[in-house]
Amino acid sequence: MPLLTEEIDALRKALDESARPLFLFDDDCDGTTSFVQLYRYKKEGKGVPVKASPMVDGKYVRKVEEYQPDLVVILDKPVVNAEFFENVKTPIIWLDHHKPQDVSKWSHVRYFNPRVHDDKDNLPTTYWAYKISGGPLWLAAVGAVADWHTPEYLKDVEEQYPGLLPQSWSKVEDLLFHAESRIGKLARIISFNLKGSVQDTMKSVLVLTRIESPFEALNQTTPRGKFLYKKYQRLANKYDTLLERCKHAVRKHKPILLYTYEDDSMSLTSDVSNELLYLYPDLLIMVARKHAGEFKYSIRSAGKYEIPPMLVKALEGVDGYGGGHTFACGAAVAEKDNEKFVAAIEHQVRAKLEKAHPDKSRPHG
Ligand SMILES: [Mn+2]
Structure with missing residues (x-):
């Protein structure tokens, strides 16, 4: 009701x-x-x-x-x-x-x-x-x-x-x-x-x-x-550039699309990660803006990965915080711990994929 x-x-x-x-x-x-x-x-x-x-x-x-x-x-x-x-x-x-x-x-x-x-x-x-x-x-x-x-x-x-x-x-x-x-x-x-x-x-x-x-x-x-269109257009150029760069990051990090960038002014990670999810529904999308010694992430999944439990694990022993919805979260991670955080997410994603397709995890040849 x-x-x-x-x-x-x-x-x-x-x-x-x-x-x-x-x-x-x-x-x-x-x-x-x-x-x-x-x-x-x-x-x-x-x-x-x-x-x-x-x-x-x-x-x-x-x-x-x-x-x-x-x-x-x-x-x-x-x-x-x-x-x-x-x-x-x-x-x-x-x-x-x-x-x-x-x-x-x-x-x-x-x-x-x-x-x-x-x-x-x-x-x-x-x-x-x-x-x-x-x-x-x-x-x-x-x-x-x-x-x-x-x-x-x-x-x-x-x-x-x-x-x-x-x-x-x-x-x-x-x-x-x-x-x-x-x-x-x-x-x-x-x-x-x-x-x-x-x-x-x-x-x-x-x-x-x-x-x-x-x-x-x-x-x-x-x-x-x-007036509204002008402000939109100023940011749209930035957005398009960011989207293109994220698309280039696809091949490198499959099954995760990970892209981080530095910008002091404003965050476009949430907008761009939503569009990336539409383009790549199979991937875990992670886009972060580095600002003031922190990586601020937008994390998205089209339903394959439940993000909050993965976040909780990846934030263990990490200077950071995060949370949100089942398939859309935000997180902030201190620069010094960022690699550790990403590795912990990646580990969980791979473990989940191997469980779903045990054969594919075996090396070829
Ligand atoms: Mn609302």
């Missing part, structure tokens, strides 16, 4: 009754399109992207104190720590679709998550924001697709925004990565616009709150659309 109609109504009512909501949202496409839809519905309030950490922590208490909202809305963040709940006295609404959390200790916190009703129902936050706000549909569509979902309302997209979806597609990867997919390009335009400092991100997000049609950005038909 998904979120109940009563819950959607309660969320809408809380927004309706608030005069000054503060939205803390995940700075990915899902979190951002959730915020933009609710903000466009409410036409009041302020948004703050929660960057660089999956957690809303004590740092954000200050944001609440500064703005003095009458309602705090947390969107698409898997974890909120006790320090935040203890120090914020304002009523809090938390809408998410990650692993359900227990907030029963805090009477001022209301938690909404479809997985509370059915653990397999992890429809994205933007889906629920759409049910609350009524759209716009194209934002709800691109947010869901970017989060790897194909909700039922995609069929309305074809009608209302002809050309946004490719002529034929069967799975969400086709929508995201097929060269002809306009919605895939839109997802990337939004995703690249969310990178950089909080100020830069918010500049783009505010532009997004004023865009009427996805084609404004895709076809650069308005100044706001051009």
Whole structure:
């Protein structure tokens, strides 16, 4: 069972009754399109992207104190720590679709998550924001697709925004990565616009709150659309170069695609590792950016390797941390321990392959 109609109504009512909501949202496409839809519905309030950490922590208490909202809305963040709940006295609404959390200790916190009703129902936050706000549909569509979902309302997209979806597609990867997919390009335009400092991100997000049609950005038909497209294009060049370099790394490290690079500015590892997974579904994808003495990894598998248990083992005796979903994780490893970490992952991948195909592990001749 998904979120109940009563819950959607309660969320809408809380927004309706608030005069000054503060939205803390995940700075990915899902979190951002959730915020933009609710903000466009409410036409009041302020948004703050929660960057660089999956957690809303004590740092954000200050944001609440500064703005003095009458309602705090947390969107698409898997974890909120006790320090935040203890120090914020304002009523809090938390809408998410990650692993359900227990907030029963805090009477001022209301938690909404479809997985509370059915653990397999992890429809994205933007889906629920759409049910609350009524759209716009194209934002709800691109947010869901970017989060790897194909909700039922995609069929309305074809009608209302002809050309946004490719002529034929069967799975969400086709929508995201097929060269002809306009919605895939839109997802990337939004995703690249969310990178950089909080100020830069918010500049783009505010532009997004004023865009009427996805084609404004895709076809650069308005100044706001051009603004988004320009930022996208600056990063797209970087992204394409990185993708090509990763592709060259394929032959060397099979069955792992391992690529590390140095860059001080911003991370593209998550975006590029998702596309690599589409291109090489049999490989374990590991892309890391070296920054400040650390390798920051995005690790992906199309279903062959369950990543979290492998990570736990590989991080034993290693200065680092990591975690995430079954087939998509992040990890950070100190430079001095990186070789050890990679070797431990490689060892486990090979052990798993040998178990599955014992013959292939024997040397030829
Ligand atoms: Mn999400």
